Amino acid sequence: MKNSIPKYESDLLRDNADCLLLFLINENWEAYGYQLIKEIENRSKGYFQFREGTVYPDLHQLESDGFIQGKWRELPNGQERRYYTITEKGKQALDKKMAAWRGFTTAVDLVFKPT
Amino acid sequence: MQFEIRSYMDEVRSQLHLDPATEVRVLRELGAYFREKTAALREEGLSDKEANEIAMESCGKPRVLAQQIYEAHSRGSWVEAAMACLPHFIMAGLFILSLWHHMLVVSVVSGLIIWVTLYGWWHGKPSWLYPWAGYSLAHLVVGGYISWPTLKQAGSFILWERGSLPNSWLLLGICALFVLSLWLIIRTTIRVVRRDWILAPLMLMPFPIIGGWLFGIREFDSIFGAASANASNALNMPMSTALVVLGITSTAFIRLRQRKIKVGALAMLGSTAFAVLANHLGSGLSFPVLLLISFLLLTFVLSPALLEAKIGHGEDTEQIWSEIDWLSHPSASHSK
Numbered sequence: 001m002k003n004s005i006p007k008y009e010s011d012l013l014r015d016n017a018d019c020l021l022l023f024l025i026n027e028n029w030e031a032y033g034y035q036l037i038k039e040i041e042n043r044s045k046g047y048f049q050f051r052e053g054t055v056y057p058d059l060h061q062l063e064s065d066g067f068i069q070g071k072w073r074e075l076p077n078g079q080e081r082r083y084y085t086i087t088e089k090g091k092q093a094l095d096k097k098m099a100a101w102r103g104f105t106t107a108v109d110l111v112f113k114p115t
Numbered sequence: 116m117q118f119e120i121r122s123y124m125d126e127v128r129s130q131l132h133l134d135p136a137t138e139v140r141v142l143r144e145l146g147a148y149f150r151e152k153t154a155a156l157r158e159e160g161l162s163d164k165e166a167n168e169i170a171m172e173s174c175g176k177p178r179v180l181a182q183q184i185y186e187a188h189s190r191g192s193w194v195e196a197a198m199a200c201l202p203h204f205i206m207a208g209l210f211i212l213s214l215w216h217h218m219l220v221v222s223v224v225s226g227l228i229i230w231v232t233l234y235g236w237w238h239g240k241p242s243w244l245y246p247w248a249g250y251s252l253a254h255l256v257v258g259g260y261i262s263w264p265t266l267k268q269a270g271s272f273i274l275w276e277r278g279s280l281p282n283s284w285l286l287l288g289i290c291a292l293f294v295l296s297l298w299l300i301i302r303t304t305i306r307v308v309r310r311d312w313i314l315a316p317l318m319l320m321p322f323p324i325i326g327g328w329l330f331g332i333r334e335f336d337s338i339f340g341a342a343s344a345n346a347s348n349a350l351n352m353p354m355s356t357a358l359v360v361l362g363i364t365s366t367a368f369i370r371l372r373q374r375k376i377k378v379g380a381l382a383m384l385g386s387t388a389f390a391v392l393a394n395h396l397g398s399g400l401s402f403p404v405l406l407l408i409s410f411l412l413l414t415f416v417l418s419p420a421l422l423e424a425k426i427g428h429g430e431d432t433e434q435i436w437s438e439i440d441w442l443s444h445p446s447a448s449h450s451k
Contacts, residue, residue: 033144033148034151034152051174051175052152052170052173053176053183056145056148057183057186057187058187060187061187063187064190070140072143079147082140082143082144
């Protein structure tokens with residue numbers, strides 16, 4: 001993650017990294033680690049710069065928990081990549097996490113709203 | 116220019132402590148990432164050295180990365196936890212029901228334990244296997260204990276010319292059994308330590324308990340006899356309690372994520388199990404004796420770590436690197 005992000009924001013991001021990864025894997029139907037890192041950076045316009053040292057353990061954790069499933073695929077140039085797809089359990093977890101996040105941010109916005 | 120990346124991945128691997136199949140998967144994925152990232156950086160105009168450095172820096176310290184990946188994989192399911200505690204509970208059942216001196220029951224249980232051990236050993240060596248493997252090896256200890264009087268008799272005759280020499284074929288067989296048992300226990304322990312040293316104390320944990328029990332019954336020549344059973348039934352309850360504690364230890368080990376906590380659980384619960392038995396062997400335990408037991412158990416739990424530091428980690432390094440072909444020849448060009 002970006003070094004300049006203050007601790008509060010980096011804690012927020014770390015706690016929600018699995019949700020971001022699940023969302024992107026679900027949206028892309030399948031995705032690999034390096035692609036996810038680039039996509040998070042592009043979508044956040046460079047705000048989130050995930051380190052590979054964060055993403056790969058998170059992907060392995062999600063796979064261990066049964067939220068995603070990895071599969072090796074050989075590319076036309078002979079190289080190989082491990083692609084991840086979301087499982088039904090992962091979809092349910094994502095729905096719950098997104099609902100919780102939306103509820104939380106809505107509540108925070110309401111509190112922050114000037115009276 | 117893949118030397119730096121290969122040595123980075125070597126360091127990750129030395130700290131992973133996962134089963135060989137998972138290690139290969141982790142390293143293949145990491146290798147694929149390095150290949151792609153360094154290629155992208157070179158396309159941006161960076162040199163090989165700069166590209167490698169940036170790619171490695173993005174992954175952080177290899178020890179930390181390996182630890183995080185280990186923790187992602189180290190927690191077993193409840194089914195695995197149940198499998199790990201099952202041999203302890205079966206053995207506890209033998210003692211609580213006073214069945215350990217019934218030859219037929221013991222034979223069936225022994226056969227089951229050895230069969231499950233061999234099945235797990237040939238099917239990827241999952242973490243639940245190691246308590247089963249411990250009881251399988253403990254057969255050799257019991258065998259050695261039963262044949263000890265014959266060896267003692269032979270030793271007494273040879274050294275002091277007391278008594279008579281046992282049958283030479285029997286003596287030869289017992290000597291061969293001793294050597295084979297020792298070789299099998301050492302060889303298995305080394306292989307387990309190469310995979311991950313904390314699995315060795317998990318496997319060997321029944322040894323001090325069974326050793327303590329054998330010391331307690333002392334009726335080695337009639338271990339399955341009624342006289343021995345009656346004399347040592349007093350140990351059934353503490354033995355079953357100690358084995359249930361070992362079962363709980365194995366369950367905790369499988370379900371915990373962090374290595375340090377796993378080691379702590381092994382040391383603390385293992386000491387408790389042995390203390391339960393030792394309390395009945397002696398006439399109650401004083402605080403210094405309890406401390407001594409805890410220290411000895413801690414040494415027992417941690418000693419495989421020293422062995423791993425000496426013999427290294429992983430069973431077949433080249434086999435793993437051959438799976439990641441572009442790193443199997445670190446001097447090869449990146450354009451491969």
